[in-house]
Each structure stands twice: as C-alpha cells, then as structure tokens.
Amino acid sequence: MVVHASYVCPRCHGGMEIGPSGLICPACTITYPVADGIADFSEGHYYDQFDPSSSLTVEHQAGLNHEVEGSRWRIQAYYLPKIETTLRKFALERSRIQILDCGCGNGWSVDLLNDTGLLTWGVDLSQLRRWQWRERKHKGNLAVADARRLPFEDGRFHFILCSGVIEHIGVQEYKLGAYSVKPLENRDAMRTAFLSELLRVLAPGGTLWLDCPNGAFPIDFWHGDRVGQARRHALNEGFLAKTGEIRSYLSAIKTPASLKPRSPHRLFRFQQVGRHWYGRAIRPLMGIYFNLMRVFPFSILAGTGLNPYLVLEISKEADHVHSKEHSTAILLIKQQ
Numbered sequence: 001m002v003v004h005a006s007y008v009c010p011r012c013h014g015g016m017e018i019g020p021s022g023l024i025c026p027a028c029t030i031t032y033p034v035a036d037g038i039a040d041f042s043e044g045h046y047y048d049q050f051d052p053s054s055s056l057t058v059e060h061q062a063g064l065n066h067e068v069e070g071s072r073w074r075i076q077a078y079y080l081p082k083i084e085t086t087l088r089k090f091a092l093e094r095s096r097i098q099i100l101d102c103g104c105g106n107g108w109s110v111d112l113l114n115d116t117g118l119l120t121w122g123v124d125l126s127q128l129r130r131w132q133w134r135e136r137k138h139k140g141n142l143a144v145a146d147a148r149r150l151p152f153e154d155g156r157f158h159f160i161l162c163s164g165v166i167e168h169i170g171v172q173e174y175k176l177g178a179y180s181v182k183p184l185e186n187r188d189a190m191r192t193a194f195l196s197e198l199l200r201v202l203a204p205g206g207t208l209w210l211d212c213p214n215g216a217f218p219i220d221f222w223h224g225d226r227v228g229q230a231r232r233h234a235l236n237e238g239f240l241a242k243t244g245e246i247r248s249y250l251s252a253i254k255t256p257a258s259l260k261p262r263s264p265h266r267l268f269r270f271q272q273v274g275r276h277w278y279g280r281a282i283r284p285l286m287g288i289y290f291n292l293m294r295v296f297p298f299s300i301l302a303g304t305g306l307n308p309y310l311v312l313e314i315s316k317e318a319d320h321v322h323s324k325e326h327s328t329a330i331l332l333i334k335q336q
C-alpha cells in the first residue's frame with residue numbers, strides 16, 4: 001500500500017493508505033472518498049446541501065461570480081503582502097513555507113497562492129464548494145473537512161488564513177425568509193475546539209489570521225438577506241464573534257498563543273456593499289478610516305466595537321516545537 005504524504009486521518013491523526021476509491025485509515029477502518037482528486041473527510045456531514053444535478057438560481061450564480069473578485073482581492077491586496085513581508089523580514093525560504101486556508105470557499109485563494117510558489121492547502125465543509133473546486137487548477141490541494149477535525153499533522157502550517165468561519169460555528173442559522181441565527185448552548189465549547197484545532201496544525205511561531213464581522217459592531221454587512229445588504233443586530237445576538245470572546249477561548253486552550261487585532265485596511269473593495277446607496281456613501285470614508293487604523297493610536301480601535309470587521313493575528317508560541325523540520329524556519333519567525 002502507498003501511504004499518502006499530504007493528509008493524516010482527521011480522527012486519529014495516523015497515516016493513510018491510498019486505496020482504489022479513496023484514502024484508507026487502517027486504524028479507524030474508514031475510507032475517505034477521493035473524487036476528481038479532491039478528498040472528502042466530512043463523513044457525510046456538510047455545512048450545506050447541494051445537488052449538482054439541480055441548477056443554481058440566477059441570483060446564486062451571480063453571487064458566486066461576484067465572489068471571485070473579492071477572493072482575489074483578499075489574497076492579492078491583503079494576505080499575500082502580509083506573508084511576503086514576513087518572508088522577507090526573516091529571509092525565509094519560500095519553498096519551505098506551507099499555508100492553509102481554512103474555510104477557503106471557492107478555492108481561488110489556493111490557486112493564487114500556489115501560483116506564487118507558496119505551497120497552499122484549502123478546506124471547506126461544503127458540497128457546493130466541492131462541486132466548484134473541480135475547476136480549480138490546484139484542486140488536489142483542496143479537501144472537504146470540518147475545521148474542528150482537520151486532516152493534517154500537528155504543526156504543519158506556517159500561516160493559516162481563516163475568513164468568515166468562526167461565526168458559523170456553534171450556531172443554528174435559518175435562511176428561509178429573512179436571515180436569522182441562534183447560538184447553540186455549547187457554542188463557546190465548539191468555538192474553543194475549533195481554535196484549538198487551528199493551533200494544533202499551526203507551526204510553533206506561525207501565524208493564524210482569523211477574520212470575521214465584529215459582534216461588537218451593531219451592523220453586519222456580510223449576512224444580510226441579500227448580498228451586501230446591511231443587517232442590524234443586537235450586541236448580545238451571540239452570532240458574530242467579539243475580540244474579548246476570542247481572547248477567552250484562547251486562554252482556555254493549552255497551546256500558548258498571543259492575539260493582536262489588525263486593521264482590515266485593503267481587505268475589502270466594498271463592492272458588494274456598494275450595491276446599496278449607504279454602501280456607496282460610506283465607502284471612501286471607510287478606506288480612510290481603515291488606513292488610519294493601521295497606525296497608533298488609531299490601531300487601538302481595531303479590536304473594539306468601532307471596527308466593523310475584525311482581523312485577529314494569532315501567533316503560536318515557538319516553545320511547542322514538534323519537529324526539527326519546522327523549528328529552524330519558524331523560530332526565525334518568532335524572533336520579531
């Protein structure tokens with residue numbers, strides 16, 4: 001049997017063998033199916049339901065097309081420059097770096113980053129995304145997986161991107177009629193388990209960028225009934241995460257990590273919100289505001305209720321060195 005080099009079993013973290021219809025974990029006696037080169041570790045539990053034989057609505061298709069530019073922008077204008085800065089600062093070898101986009105959606109980020117020579121993997125727990133990924137160039141680096149049970153060994157990734165995921169964990173969402181959402185009783189335990197799993201696969205000294213709409217800001221531009229529509233919400237709604245909540249989840253995890261809120265400057269083009277008059281009105285002001293938020297003392301605002309969108313830079317302490325392989329490059333990252 002050939003052992004698969006990229007993935008481990010998400011249940012037991014053991015090595016897997018390549019079988020005729022998928023990846024086999026001999027310890028758990030499970031076969032994870034692989035189709036079109038894409039492995040599926042969901043065991044049938046998806047975030048969504050999508051039947052490829054039924055056609056998408058015109059609005060849904062338009063939304064997916066619209067998403068592509070935003071995906072490119074997120075990487076090319078925001079995360080790639082951050083990664084490049086770290087690589088240059090510590091003279092890190094590009095070919096040794098591994099990146100995970102957890103909740104990678106349409107998978108464009110994985111194509112874009114791999115095309116720059118950065119070995120990048122993406123996961124999402126979605127049947128729709130799995131269907132979309134068949135058209136990605138680097139589809140072999142995309143897998144269907146639960147963010148709380150990742151198919152990767154400890155300390156694998158030097159950088160992890162995770163956009164708009166945490167708010168969907170530990171809540172029940174209702175999409176029929178007006179959008180509504182309710183927190184589950186074990187929401188905090190689920191979100192802590194999710195962060196703990198991300199820190200497990202993050203290399204010591206590596207960086208996790210967690211971004212999400214801010215629960216401490218009363219308007220949500222990302223989960224309205226229509227794309228880009230503003231949604232007013234109560235500050236105790238229990239859906240969107242707040243900086244303080246994420247700090248408390250981190251403090252409950254054994255792996256030591258530090259958190260720094262960052263400005264979302266250049267993360268968005270405000271295209272979707274620009275469909276509405278209020279979006280067009282605030283767009284230029286938001287650009288100026290987010291730019292200011294990059295520098296002290298305005299940078300203090302990045303983690304507060306005065307910032308509509310959180311970007312939290314979470315660094316895993318380098319003391320937890322798992323392998324020699326990672327320690328050299330990563331201890332350099334730590335010397336900031």
Ligand SMILES: [Zn+2]
Nearest residue numbers: 009012025028
């Ligand atoms: Zn297993």
